Amino acid sequence: MNKVPFYGASIVCLDDPNIQEIIPHISRKLITYGFSSQADIRAAEVLVEPRGTSFSCYIDGKLAGKVCLRLHGRHNALNALATIAVARELDIDFTAAAATLAEFAGTDRRMQRIGTAHDVLVIDDYGHHPTEIQAVLSTTRDAWDRRTIVCFQPHRYSRSQLLMEDFGQAFYQADSVFVLPIYAAGEDPIPNVTSDALVTSIVKHGHKEVQTVDDLEQATEALSKIVKPGDLVLTLGAGDVWKVARDLAKRLSDGSIRIGPDSTESPAKASVKGV
CATH class of the missing domain: 3.90.190.20 (Mur ligase, C-terminal domain)
Incomplete structure (x- = not known):
């Protein structure tokens, strides 16, 4: 990370123990994100529900607004924070970044x-x-x-x-x-x-x-x-x-599979075939 040009920055997850360990050795500009209260860009009040994930986004300790994702999971909240950090470095304001994130429907084979x-x-x-x-x-x-x-x-x-x-x-x-x-x-x-x-x-x-x-x-x-x-x-x-x-x-x-309130067979039990 110390090879990043002087005009650049490293965007890192402060929740990661490995990142925490190397932070003292980084001399270039560093932008942190995560759930930690010490992160530059932080998610709080995270809610994961069937329609997606939402959270309040704080930037430099101040509430920037709410982010609503069509994606599920706290890991996707972290991904969104990283995106907001990149957008901020590119002078894209929070409102525009949050609106774009809200439209992203995800990729095939991810939830x-x-x-x-x-x-x-x-x-x-x-x-x-x-x-x-x-x-x-x-x-x-x-x-x-x-x-x-x-x-x-x-x-x-x-x-x-x-x-x-x-x-x-x-x-x-x-x-x-x-x-x-x-x-x-x-x-x-x-x-x-x-x-x-x-x-x-x-x-x-x-x-x-x-x-x-x-x-x-x-x-x-x-x-x-x-x-x-x-x-x-x-x-x-x-x-x-x-x-x-x-x-x-x-x-x-x-309708090839007919199911009722009870399964037709017992669930898988701990076993290994042939053992």
Whole structure:
């Protein structure tokens, strides 16, 4: 950051412990944002609800106004703060920045609402890193507070191996979890790095309703057997798990799946096939 030109600035999240650690060593202009009371651009009174996220924005300790996003989650409130900081450096006033943010509808595969039928909400998200997964699950809980059923497709053998323990602790806010085979993304398999191993890690860390499914079709079938009105189904992963979300939403919509107030089968129980 000390290589930023004298006329530039570094815009950083003050809530991040790593940023806090390096701040004393930064000699160039620094603009901070976050939920911390010490941030130059701060969000307060954050509200996450089905229609999106809203918060009061303070700049240099003074209330600038309210920001309303169509996006969900506290992490998106932070993203909006960073955008406001950039806009301010470009001499774009707060009102214009907030108005533009309010119009932004997001991107595909980021908390993307695929459909709702029979009061079952189906959402797809690209999240495939434990930190992303935790953020998405926290957001769905804040916004909808529904029973949450997750279909997760791990991405890359190397990532699964490196973050096995972290994945084990990433799904606490999911009520039930189905884990697909690892999406290779061009990698060769690594011995003992499998979806079964991931399920074992998740179970070891205390989750009670998790199991593997063999493929996308089986995932859709498994979800169709346990969903009931009021549920939220979330597909997660950077591969082709999005197909499960779209297939499930279509079947719910066209009546291929008949659901009632009670599921036709018990939710996924903590288990690993073949163990």
